[in-house]
Amino acid sequence: MANTTTDDSRKENNQDLTLERSNASFNINEITEIIDGGVDKTKFRKEMEKLLFDDPLFKDFYKTFFKTRSELYEESIARGVKLFSLRQKYKWTDEQFEVIEDLVNHLFGMSLHFTMFIPSLERLATETQKAKWLPLATNFKILGTYAQTEMGHGTYLQGLETTATYDPVTEEFILNTPHKSSMKWWPGSLGKSSTHALVQAVLIINGKNYGMHPFMLQLRSLDNHMPLPGIEVGDIGPKMTVNYNDNGFLLLKNVRIPRQHMLMKHAQVSSDGKYTSSGPNKAIYATMVLVRVKMTKWVHDALRKAITTAVRYSAVRHQSKMDDSGPEPQILDYQTQQYKLFPVLADTYALFFMSRNLRRQYNRMMEDIRNKGSYKMLAEIHSISCGLKGLSSKIGIDGASICRTACGGHGYLMVAGISEVLGLLHSVVTAEGEYTVVCLQTARYLMKQIAKVSVGEVVTESCEYLNVDPQSFSCPLQTPADCFNLTFLCDIFRNRANSLIRSVASRLQIAIESGTPQHIAMNNNLQSLVRVAEAHSETIMVLDFTAAVTSLRTSPETIKVLTSLCQLHALHTIVKHAGDFMETESVGLEQIKWIREQELKLLEIIRPNAVALVDAFDLHDDSLGSLLGVYDGNVYERLYESTKYNPMNQNVVHPSYHKYLKPLMSGEMISKL
Numbered sequence: 001m002a003n004t005t006t007d008d009s010r011k012e013n014n015q016d017l018t019l020e021r022s023n024a025s026f027n028i029n030e031i032t033e034i035i036d037g038g039v040d041k042t043k044f045r046k047e048m049e050k051l052l053f054d055d056p057l058f059k060d061f062y063k064t065f066f067k068t069r070s071e072l073y074e075e076s077i078a079r080g081v082k083l084f085s086l087r088q089k090y091k092w093t094d095e096q097f098e099v100i101e102d103l104v105n106h107l108f109g110m111s112l113h114f115t116m117f118i119p120s121l122e123r124l125a126t127e128t129q130k131a132k133w134l135p136l137a138t139n140f141k142i143l144g145t146y147a148q149t150e151m152g153h154g155t156y157l158q159g160l161e162t163t164a165t166y167d168p169v170t171e172e173f174i175l176n177t178p179h180k181s182s183m184k185w186w187p188g189s190l191g192k193s194s195t196h197a198l199v200q201a202v203l204i205i206n207g208k209n210y211g212m213h214p215f216m217l218q219l220r221s222l223d224n225h226m227p228l229p230g231i232e233v234g235d236i237g238p239k240m241t242v243n244y245n246d247n248g249f250l251l252l253k254n255v256r257i258p259r260q261h262m263l264m265k266h267a268q269v270s271s272d273g274k275y276t277s278s279g280p281n282k283a284i285y286a287t288m289v290l291v292r293v294k295m296t297k298w299v300h301d302a303l304r305k306a307i308t309t310a311v312r313y314s315a316v317r318h319q320s321k322m323d324d325s326g327p328e329p330q331i332l333d334y335q336t337q338q339y340k341l342f343p344v345l346a347d348t349y350a351l352f353f354m355s356r357n358l359r360r361q362y363n364r365m366m367e368d369i370r371n372k373g374s375y376k377m378l379a380e381i382h383s384i385s386c387g388l389k390g391l392s393s394k395i396g397i398d399g400a401s402i403c404r405t406a407c408g409g410h411g412y413l414m415v416a417g418i419s420e421v422l423g424l425l426h427s428v429v430t431a432e433g434e435y436t437v438v439c440l441q442t443a444r445y446l447m448k449q450i451a452k453v454s455v456g457e458v459v460t461e462s463c464e465y466l467n468v469d470p471q472s473f474s475c476p477l478q479t480p481a482d483c484f485n486l487t488f489l490c491d492i493f494r495n496r497a498n499s500l501i502r503s504v505a506s507r508l509q510i511a512i513e514s515g516t517p518q519h520i521a522m523n524n525n526l527q528s529l530v531r532v533a534e535a536h537s538e539t540i541m542v543l544d545f546t547a548a549v550t551s552l553r554t555s556p557e558t559i560k561v562l563t564s565l566c567q568l569h570a571l572h573t574i575v576k577h578a579g580d581f582m583e584t585e586s587v588g589l590e591q592i593k594w595i596r597e598q599e600l601k602l603l604e605i606i607r608p609n610a611v612a613l614v615d616a617f618d619l620h621d622d623s624l625g626s627l628l629g630v631y632d633g634n635v636y637e638r639l640y641e642s643t644k645y646n647p648m649n650q651n652v653v654h655p656s657y658h659k660y661l662k663p664l665m666s667g668e669m670i671s672k673l
């Protein structure tokens with residue numbers, strides 16, 4: 001039976017949805033608990049939904065679509081302040097706060113305070129610095145952001161131009177953004193809200209450039225919020241989405257800060273200007289790794305909203321006829337609709353299991369760093385998280401676009417909620433490392449791993465498949481039924497990635513050995529390098545999903561339905577990249593035909609459980625933020641109701657009629673020309 005997180009005061013459930021729900025072959029609560037992480041966590045989430053969505057500040061998400069930017073900003077600050085106060089009152093942990101962030105769609109002001117500012121202090125500050133700033137930050141005496149990107153450089157951190165020049169006489173750093181291109185541009189909550197910023201700037205001592213380092217900078221007075229001397233700060237303007245957020249710009253002119261305001265956990269400057277460093281030189285990039293890991297889960301959160309909307313709407317929407325004498329079918333019954341939506345549904349689940357595993361690996365790495373001072377896993381986690389952040393954002397954008405179009409005209413309305421999801425996903429594909437750029441980081445790592453294999457060195461866990469010689473591989477699919485064998489499918493993914501990696505590595509080696517300068521050889525293979533990063537990341541996703549479904553401790557019915565999704569995720573990914581799989585002889589032409597047939601069979605298998613599989617995400621209507629995807633399915637009534645909130649309908653006759661249309665129609669306008 002369905003969970004009861006929706007607003008019961010509303011109408012009767014739509015009959016189609018009721019029937020769909022009664023047809024489910026499994027207990028949706030089992031999946032809900034897996035996704036929440038256990039019964040207690042489901043209970044906590046439901047309590048939080050009650051707490052939040054009884055409050056008008058967090059209710060009826062769709063009304064935000066009718067607001068101006070300034071109203072959106074103000075409302076988001078009110079939400080942020082409420083959430084921060086509740087966090088303190090109830091002593092929510094970071095993990096619990098992440099649940100809250102998801103419930104409210106990250107739609108609250110100052111979100112970077114907890115997403116980046118505090119984690120940066122935790123990772124980059126010394127114990128003394130932490131003792132000073134963390135209590136101020138966690139008690140909201142200071143509100144912070146992460147200011148790294150500049151107008152001229154976001155990707156290439158070695159090209160940053162903001163300078164922090166050490167003055168040993170006063171024991172201060174002097175901060176400057178010397179050119180227009182050096183101004184900080186993009187940091188969230190910088191424009192109007194933050195009192196402080198973690199500024200990444202190039203450290204200069206005695207004229208020597210030591211590269212990017214983190215500095216704590218107070219931006220605004222704590223009395224009246226005015227910018228401090230030498231600081232110009234403001235909002236960068238309307239964006240594709242996240243318009244509630246005051247992403248900002250920042251210019252600095254000879255702003256002096258005490259020496260102790262450089263975050264010195266990994267690098268230190270003594271009072272007489274001596275530079276020392278400890279730990280790996282990329283340790284100052286630590287916060288970016290954390291956010292990339294989190295983003296893979298954010299993509300799952302976003303995509304499950306889009307797919308819930310699209311599947312439920314497809315179950316209540318009837319259109320056209322399959323058979324002249326029959327009724328208009330649910331659009332979900334068209335094979336084409338299923339082929340659009342079920343692979344997205346499968347991807348959404350794949351994203352969940354992948355992001356859960358990535359987070360676990362990240363947590364293990366952090367434990368190693370904290371307890372043993374060991375950074376051994378850092379390179380591996382950096383490489384995996386880059387590729388998976390990139391891949392998940394691509395899957396998210398593609399999937400949400402499909403959901404949008406699958407909802408026809410109504411899907412184009414903002415109140416359908418999918419455009420908002422899509423816009424948010426577009427921010428994820430770019431922020432925290434642009435897609436191509438992060439893929440290339442993964443590819444760089446893969447090239448190093450394959451070089452290790454060639455000299456008999458041990459490779460890291462995610463690359464173990466490189467130890468196999470692709471020459472010894474033969475496609476394990478002997479019959480169409482083999483296409484459902486997850487062990488076979490995993491081997492096929494491993495072989496495709498292995499072959500692609502080896503072939504690019506060998507092309508690079510040949511080019512370099514024949515005298516092509518390394519940077520030219522790299523550039524000539526850049527697209528292939530992105531492709532190997534994608535292949536590697538897709539392999540990880542399939543392996544993670546398979547490992548999860550084959551080790552689940554739940555009912556056979558639930559395992560069965562999740563296994564079908566895992567199979568569909570793998571088969572659909574093969575079909576999307578059939579060229580790659582055939583080129584690497586991971587599958588043959590015959591197998592591709594079987595895979596296509598089996599994919600269609602899976603649509604039929606999944607169809608009876610489609611609604612239950614999105615219900616299992618157990619999204620509260622106020623979190624879903626879509627009038628097409630509401631739990632009760634009364635879509636048309638909701639759409640009509642929404643016109644009441646539309647400011648365009650405030651006056652029956654709009655003032656522009658009197659100003660323009662009437663004079664045109666009466667001839668007055670033309671006679672004036």
Ligand SMILES: CCCCCCCCCCCCCCCCCCCCCC(=O)SCCNC(=O)CCNC(=O)[C@H](O)C(C)(C)COP(=O)(O)OP(=O)(O)OC[C@H]1O[C@@H](n2cnc3c(N)ncnc32)[C@H](O)[C@@H]1OP(=O)(O)O
Nearest residue numbers: 105106155157282285298301302382417420431432433625
């Ligand atoms: C209905 C509604 C429904 C709605 C539903 C919605 C539901 C929910 C949806 C939720 C949506 C919410 C939306 C909120 C908005 C978004 C907020 C996000 C905030 C974003 C904040 C930011 O955006 S903040 C800025 C991030 N800005 C970058 O991300 C710069 C990229 N650029 C680099 O990151 C470096 O520039 C780059 C390339 C590594 C090269 O760095 P470089 O040049 O120094 O290094 P090289 O390439 O030379 O590499 C040298 C060696 O360093 C190694 N290495 C490099 N990085 C390393 C590292 N991190 N850790 C360890 N090792 C590392 C490498 O592996 C090499 O190792 P080796 O030598 O052994 O090979």
Ligand SMILES: Cc1cc2nc3c(=O)[nH]c(=O)nc-3n(C[C@H](O)[C@H](O)[C@H](O)COP(=O)(O)OP(=O)(O)OC[C@H]3O[C@@H](n4cnc5c(N)ncnc54)[C@H](O)[C@@H]3O)c2cc1C
Nearest residue numbers: 146147148149153154155186187188427431432433434436
């Ligand atoms: C919503 C949002 C929120 C953000 N929040 C913050 C924040 O809080 N703090 C902060 O500091 N920053 C923030 N940013 C900035 C963000 O981190 C950068 O925009 C991002 O890292 C991309 O860098 P860029 O803009 O320089 O893109 P560019 O690097 O200019 O990318 C443009 C194109 O150039 C290509 N390209 C660039 N370099 C290479 C290369 N080496 N090889 C191949 N192709 C390349 C890219 O693939 C891309 O196609 C935010 C951005 C967004 C959109």
